[in-house]
Amino acid sequence: MLRPILNFTFSKMARSAKFAAFALTLLCAVRYGNAQDTPLLSGGVGFFTSTNGGNTSYMPTIQPLLDAPIGNRFLIESRAILLENFSPKGNGQPGYDHTHFIGLAYLEGDYFVSPHITIVGGSFLLPFGTYNERLSPIWIGNFQDGPLITSLGTMSTGTGLGGMLRGSAISRPKYSFDYATWFSARSGNEQFNSKRSSGVRTSLYLPPSRLEIGLSYDRLLQGPRGTRGENFYGMHVWWEPANTAFRLRSEFARGHHAQGYWIEADYRTQAFGGLDSWIGRFEPVFRMQQTFRRDTVVSDGLPLVNTQRTDFGFDYNLPHNTRILTSYSRQFSSSGNENIWETGVVYRFLFPAWKGKSQ
Amino acid sequence: MNQKYLLAFTIVLGVAFAPLLAMVQAQPQAAQAAKKQTATTHQSQPVEEGQRIFEQNCSRCHTAPEGFSPRISGTIVHHMRVRASLSQHDQQELLRFFNP
Numbered sequence: 001m002l003r004p005i006l007n008f009t010f011s012k013m014a015r016s017a018k019f020a021a022f023a024l025t026l027l028c029a030v031r032y033g034n035a036q037d038t039p040l041l042s043g044g045v046g047f048f049t050s051t052n053g054g055n056t057s058y059m060p061t062i063q064p065l066l067d068a069p070i071g072n073r074f075l076i077e078s079r080a081i082l083l084e085n086f087s088p089k090g091n092g093q094p095g096y097d098h099t100h101f102i103g104l105a106y107l108e109g110d111y112f113v114s115p116h117i118t119i120v121g122g123s124f125l126l127p128f129g130t131y132n133e134r135l136s137p138i139w140i141g142n143f144q145d146g147p148l149i150t151s152l153g154t155m156s157t158g159t160g161l162g163g164m165l166r167g168s169a170i171s172r173p174k175y176s177f178d179y180a181t182w183f184s185a186r187s188g189n190e191q192f193n194s195k196r197s198s199g200v201r202t203s204l205y206l207p208p209s210r211l212e213i214g215l216s217y218d219r220l221l222q223g224p225r226g227t228r229g230e231n232f233y234g235m236h237v238w239w240e241p242a243n244t245a246f247r248l249r250s251e252f253a254r255g256h257h258a259q260g261y262w263i264e265a266d267y268r269t270q271a272f273g274g275l276d277s278w279i280g281r282f283e284p285v286f287r288m289q290q291t292f293r294r295d296t297v298v299s300d301g302l303p304l305v306n307t308q309r310t311d312f313g314f315d316y317n318l319p320h321n322t323r324i325l326t327s328y329s330r331q332f333s334s335s336g337n338e339n340i341w342e343t344g345v346v347y348r349f350l351f352p353a354w355k356g357k358s359q
Numbered sequence: 360m361n362q363k364y365l366l367a368f369t370i371v372l373g374v375a376f377a378p379l380l381a382m383v384q385a386q387p388q389a390a391q392a393a394k395k396q397t398a399t400t401h402q403s404q405p406v407e408e409g410q411r412i413f414e415q416n417c418s419r420c421h422t423a424p425e426g427f428s429p430r431i432s433g434t435i436v437h438h439m440r441v442r443a444s445l446s447q448h449d450q451q452e453l454l455r456f457f458n459p
Binding site: 036037038039040067068069075077110112114115116118120133134135139140166167168171173178179180205207210212238240247317319320321348350351352 | 411415419420421422424425427428429430431432433434435437438440441442444445446447448449454458
């Protein structure tokens with residue numbers, strides 16, 4: 001989740017720069033025993049537009065990701081988000097307003113305790129469902145917008161500050177089972193905002209049928225009377241038939257005050273020269289989603305009234321890790337129907353953070 | 360367009376075409392991409408195991424980046440071990456796949 005820095009100042013930027021310089025110095029001081037373990041910089045650079053009700057907003061963004069292993073058992077990982085949003089002033093006024101966001105999506109340390117257990121500490125993406133952890137990077141998602149139920153179970157911040165145990169419990173050619181369980185403390189820190197909560201996610205994957213079924217549960221452990229102890233339940237099903245470029249993903253989430261689901265399908269044909277032919281690079285995408293309010297208490301970020309939305313996307317995978325995303329969405333609700341047109345271009349970069357020594 | 364008709368239309372469209380597309384693409388000719396990937400590597404068992412792990416875990420979420428420096432292959436598999444909840448064995452096989 002994005003956290004706005006409304007009172008952003010250069011003193012804070014300088015402090016962040018000092019911290020980053022210190023971290024880089026620390027990493028440079030580490031001897032990398034393996035020539036394949038050079039820290040990497042990855043991420044995406046994107047430019048997006050969104051037109052809703054005749055108003056078009058523009059959003060350039062860059063989301064860098066740093067991965068720095070220390071030895072064979074420790075990994076430091078962080079993703080930052082920098083974006084500027086230009087939107088019409090409205091009320092008949094000419095011109096555009098702009099806001100910016102600068103923040104860390106997460107900053108975590110991973111320690112590989114055993115072949116099946118990894119301890120994660122720091123600020124981490126909450127593993128509820130699949131979207132937050134797997135599909136939220138701009139260079140991965142098929143649509144510019146996340147599903148309407150993204151905020152259910154992710155405690156509105158999307159991140160936790162604490163610890164997590166995760167890993168692959170069993171991994172066999174015919175089935176595998178993985179888990180993640182976590183606890184997050186309450187934090188009002190600007191960069192590491194989180195809520196006191198805990199949860200667990202498990203998933204079963206069947207490689208022969210390429211089917212994944214997972215369950216998520218988490219519980220909010222803070223809040224005013226009436227909202228404390230809120231439970232969230234989730235389920236996801238992914239199916240990606242072998243030897244095809246067809247993917248079907250779906251997720252259901254239920255919270256104390258609302259629930260909803262999304263189903264997304266995307267496809268690339270291999271029939272005309274493979275995925276890298278000019279036809280194979282086209283990727284039609286379709287998503288259907290609905291949200292339902294269970295009561296009128298609004299604390300979860302979902303629409304205030306029952307909402308249905310269909311998204312028709314048409315992406316194009318250019319060479320050199322570049323994607324063009326386009327979509328049309330029609331949203332229905334008692335508060336009014338909407339047409340949403342979105343376009344965007346995303347470039348994904350991936351390279352060593354610095355020149356490493358060869359063995 | 361009426362809301363109910365649009366929803367019914369999209370659901371019917373999805374239900375009707377999704378399995379059809381999957382079946383069409385499951386034909387032998389559709390394995391070209393996998394063959395292409397394999398052709399660039401040795402055909403030994405560990406590499407096939409690594410490729411299986413790559414297709415089943417990494418490709419599930421994203422397309423493979425178009426090449427990267429071998430100096431960061433170890434870092435990438437560390438990252439994937441956390442994100443895709445790989446076991447240590449899977450991590451090692453994946454590294455072998457990247458560096459046959």
